[in-house]
Amino acid sequence: MPSISRLAHLSIYALxxxxxxxxxxxxxxxxxxxxxxxxxxxxxxxxLMLYGNTLHTLIERxxxxxxxxxxxxxxxSALSGPxxxxxxxxxNFKLEKINSAAQSSTLELLDRSGLAVGASNWRxxxxxxxxxxxxxxxxxxxxxEGVGRFYAVGVTSGIPGYFLSNAVTNDAGDFLGAIVVKLxxxxxxxxxxxxxxxxxxxxxxxxxxxxxxxxxxxxELLPISAADRAELAATRQYxxxxxxxxxxxxxxxxxxxxxxxxxxxxxxxxxxxxxxxxLAAEGWTLHLLRKPQALAEDTRNxxxxxxxxxxxxxxxxxxxxxxxxxxxVHRRSREELEQLVQERTRDLRTAQDGLxxxxxxxxxxxxxAALAHEINQPLTTQRMQLASLRLLLxxxxxxxxxxxxxPLDQQLTRxxxxxxxxxxxxxxxxxxxxxxLDLAAVVDQALLLLDPRLRHEKVSCVLHLIRPxxxxxxxxxxxxxxxxxxxxxxxAMRDAPLKRLEVSxxxxxxxxxxxxxxxxxxxxGIAQEHMTNIFDPFFTTKPVGDGLGLGLAVSYAIVxxxxxxLTAENYSDGARFSLVLPAExxx
Ligand code: ADP
Numbered sequence: 289m290p291s292i293s294r295l296a297h298l299s300i301y302a303l304x305x306x307x308x309x310x311x312x313x314x315x316x317x318x319x320x321x322x323x324x325x326x327x328x329x330x331x332x333x334x335x336l337m338l339y340g341n342t343l344h345t346l347i348e349r350x351x352x353x354x355x356x357x358x359x360x361x362x363x364x365s366a367l368s369g370p371x372x373x374x375x376x377x378x379x380n381f382k383l384e385k386i387n388s389a390a391q392s393s394t395l396e397l398l399d400r401s402g403l404a405v406g407a408s409n410w411r412x413x414x415x416x417x418x419x420x421x422x423x424x425x426x427x428x429x430x431x432x433e434g435v436g437r438f439y440a441v442g443v444t445s446g447i448p449g450y451f452l453s454n455a456v457t458n459d460a461g462d463f464l465g466a467i468v469v470k471l472x473x474x475x476x477x478x479x480x481x482x483x484x485x486x487x488x489x490x491x492x493x494x495x496x497x498x499x500x501x502x503x504x505x506x507x508e509l510l511p512i513s514a515a516d517r518a519e520l521a522a523t524r525q526y527x528x529x530x531x532x533x534x535x536x537x538x539x540x541x542x543x544x545x546x547x548x549x550x551x552x553x554x555x556x557x558x559x560x561x562x563x564x565x566x567l568a569a570e571g572w573t574l575h576l577l578r579k580p581q582a583l584a585e586d587t588r589n590x591x592x593x594x595x596x597x598x599x600x601x602x603x604x605x606x607x608x609x610x611x612x613x614x615x616x617v618h619r620r621s622r623e624e625l626e627q628l629v630q631e632r633t634r635d636l637r638t639a640q641d642g643l644x645x646x647x648x649x650x651x652x653x654x655x656x657a658a659l660a661h662e663i664n665q666p667l668t669t670q671r672m673q674l675a676s677l678r679l680l681l682x683x684x685x686x687x688x689x690x691x692x693x694x695p696l697d698q699q700l701t702r703x704x705x706x707x708x709x710x711x712x713x714x715x716x717x718x719x720x721x722x723x724x725l726d727l728a729a730v731v732d733q734a735l736l737l738l739d740p741r742l743r744h745e746k747v748s749c750v751l752h753l754i755r756p757x758x759x760x761x762x763x764x765x766x767x768x769x770x771x772x773x774x775x776x777x778x779x780a781m782r783d784a785p786l787k788r789l790e791v792s793x794x795x796x797x798x799x800x801x802x803x804x805x806x807x808x809x810x811x812x813g814i815a816q817e818h819m820t821n822i823f824d825p826f827f828t829t830k831p832v833g834d835g836l837g838l839g840l841a842v843s844y845a846i847v848x849x850x851x852x853x854l855t856a857e858n859y860s861d862g863a864r865f866s867l868v869l870p871a872e873x874x875x
Contacts, residue, residue: 305602309595316594317587325561325580329546332485332563336576339480339487340565343574346476347450350469353390354454355435357467363397367456367464371405379406380417393449394470397456400463402427414445421468425523426451430466437570439497441527447472448497448526473498486560486577493520495531496575503554507534509575536562548580640845641719647842648768651775652714654834655737662706662740666699709733713764721762722850724872727803728755728793730763734770735791741778745787752792757803758872761850769846769854772839773807773865779830780811780863790864801871806864813858822856 357363362382366375379397387395387408394416396407402422410417421427421443429436436453453468480487480500489498494510506529512520520526534551541547545564550557560577567574673696680689713733731753735742742749759766774789781787788810796802814822821827823844828837840854847854852869 305599308602309598312594312598313591314594316590316597319594320586320590324586325540325548326542328578328580329542329548329561329563332561332576332578333546333565335485336563336565336574339576340567340574343476343489344567344569346473347452347471347570350390350392350452350471353392353395353469354452354467357386357395357469358454358456363467364456364458364464366405367397367399368458371399376406376417380408380410382406383408384410390469392469393447393472394468396468396470397465398422398427398453398468399465400431402466405465409445414442414447416444419444423523424451425525426453426468427466429453430455431463436466438523438525439491439570439572440523440525441529442470443524443527446527449473484578486575488575488577490573490575492571494573495526496534497526504534505529506531508532509534509536551577637719641716643838644765644768644842644846645716647836647838649714650836651768651771651839652710655741655771655775658740658744659706659710659737661744663703666703670696670699706736709736713737713767715764717762717764720849721765722760723763724758724760725763725766726755727757727759727766727805727869728753730767730770731791731793731805733763734767734774737771738774738778742789745778745782747778747781747787747789750788750790752790752794754794756874757793757795757805758874759803759850759852759869760872761852761869762846765846766850769843769867770805770807772843773867776839776865777807777809777811777863779834781809782811784811786810786861795871796868802868803871804866804868806866808859808864809862810860811862813861813863814856819856823854 363379366379371379383395383397383406387393394407394409396404396409396416398421399405401420402424403420404416404418407416409415424438424440426436426438426440429438430453434455436451438451439448440451441448449470449472451468451470453466456464456467458464477498477500483500486504487498487500488496488504488507488509490496490509493512493516494508495512496505496507496509499505499507506526508531511533512531520531534553536549536551539548539550539559545566547562549560549562551560551562553560559580561580563576563578565574565576566572673692677689677692677696680686680692731751735749741747774791777789781789790808791806792808793803793805796804815829818827818829823840824837825841826837827841828835840856844854847867847869850869852867854865854867856863856865858864
């Protein structure tokens with residue numbers, strides 16, 4: 289059942305193409321997602337930079353504040369001795385005023401032991417005044433280095449903030465205490481909270497202390513060593529806030545500060561693009577976490593493009609394959625056609641050879657009566673000569689008998705030559721033969737075969753033959769041509785009052801040299817209206833049985849095959865046929 293197997297084939301091809309299209313779509317989608325992810329990561333990196341700049345600017349704005357305040361004479365003199373209540377009040381008012389002007393969170397003045405002797409928040413229950421912050425790293429740092437900075441949860445207020453401090457010294461440069469500005473970032477967190485992105489700020493230990501979404505603060509991004517834990521306890525940096533690790537696993541890394549990670553956040557595990565920006569001055573790191581979102585539309589377009597490309601390639605392949613097949617069919621049919629033409633040419637040649645041979649045999653048949661007569665007549669003479677020979681022998685006239693043998697011998701030789709040539713002439717000559725031959729000898733042979741008719745019809749023969757006349761061709765076929773021309777001439781002169789046959793063979797003044805053989809008669813010529821037809825096959829003006837109309841057609845073909853020409857013309861009272869052949873050089 290060929291149709292069913294064809295159907296099965298088609299279904300398999302269709303299935304393969306479909307699977308290919310799906311694969312291509314899948315690959316395109318993956319590729320598109322990768323690109324989208326990388327683009328997204330780059331965008332997130334850019335935004336993170338902006339956030340980082342905002343934070344940096346904010347901190348920079350307040351960095352100079354404690355340095356300037358440390359030079360204030362009132363503050364310096366207050367710290368030089370024990371602080372009275374009135375001094376404290378004055379300090380509190382002053383710090384409150386400056387704090388509100390500078391828009392910082394809190395301002396406080398610590399004495400050399402770390403005790404807060406004045407603070408801008410003195411009115412609040414969470415006032416710093418009277419508390420000792422000597423254990424805080426920023427204080428210790430300031431005492432040692434002149435400046436300090438530290439992010440911590442306020443032990444008194446419970447509100448986290450960034451403490452920037454500067455040492456207050458006397459003129460001799462002795463440490464008197466520290467002026468501390470506390471920055472809280474509620475505005476910043478609020479501002480950050482408006483976006484979809486998750487923003488985290490972690491300290492040098494990898495602990496998140498600012499986050500714009502709940503549940504992310506006080507998470508440990510890195511494992512904390514025992515020493516660090518002890519330090520955390522000592523400085524009470526995050527005071528009572530419980531710290532918990534944030535588990536994450538890197539899925540793909542784009543760069544050292546950019547990767548795709550699975551994070552077990554407060555709302556469960558999810559994939560995030562995670563960009564980090566180290567803030568060198570503070571020793572912090574700002575993080576931006578963003579859920580990757582490949583747009584459904586983009587994905588669909590990528591899938592379509594992938595499948596489309598695949599189908600285009602498939603159809604291009606099919607198109608090229610069909611073109612190749614068509615070209616092959618063309619090539620094959622051209623080859624077949626050429627072979628057919630060759631075969632037909634061969635057949636045609638065989639048919640033509642057959643025709644030439646048949647025409648020759650037909651001519652021989654028509655000549656046979658005269659030839660039989662030619663052979664018969666000498667036989668009768670010879671019988672008579674034999675009888676007289678016997679008589680001579682009977683009478684013992686040996687010498688005369690010998691003399692009488694001479695003509696007998698001659699006649700037998702002539703007959704043997706005639707029959708021998710007849711045999712050769714009747715033989716089918718192989719086509720395409722091109723031997724070197726003397727055209728004059730060919731004329732001799734043709735005249736030999738027609739000699740009985742010439743004598744019988746009392747035709748006067750004028751020969752003008754220049755010999756040897758070498759040409760290249762087939763002797764038997766050229767003789768066939770000549771016999772046709774001579775017989776036509778004799779036929780034309782059958783009833784003519786004057787019968788004169790002129791055969792001439794002369795070199796033609798030409799380069800390359802040619803031989804011209806012409807046969808002229810006095811048979812009245814060819815009627816003008818027949819001139820164009822005489823070389824056509826089966827054209828004859830002779831009565832049925834006498835002519836087939838093939839003689840001149842066959843002759844024309846033979847002469848052309850030998851590279852010559854055959855033409856006819858009328859002259860005086862007859863026709864003249866001329867055969868021109870390229871001359872062969874004499875050797
Ligand atoms: P066929 O001899 O059988 O008729 P040919 O092809 O040999 O066929 O000749 C074709 C015709 O050409 C003849 O019938 C005759 O009319 C004309 N023709 C040929 N030779 C001569 C000639 N020498 N004189 C006049 N007519 C001729």
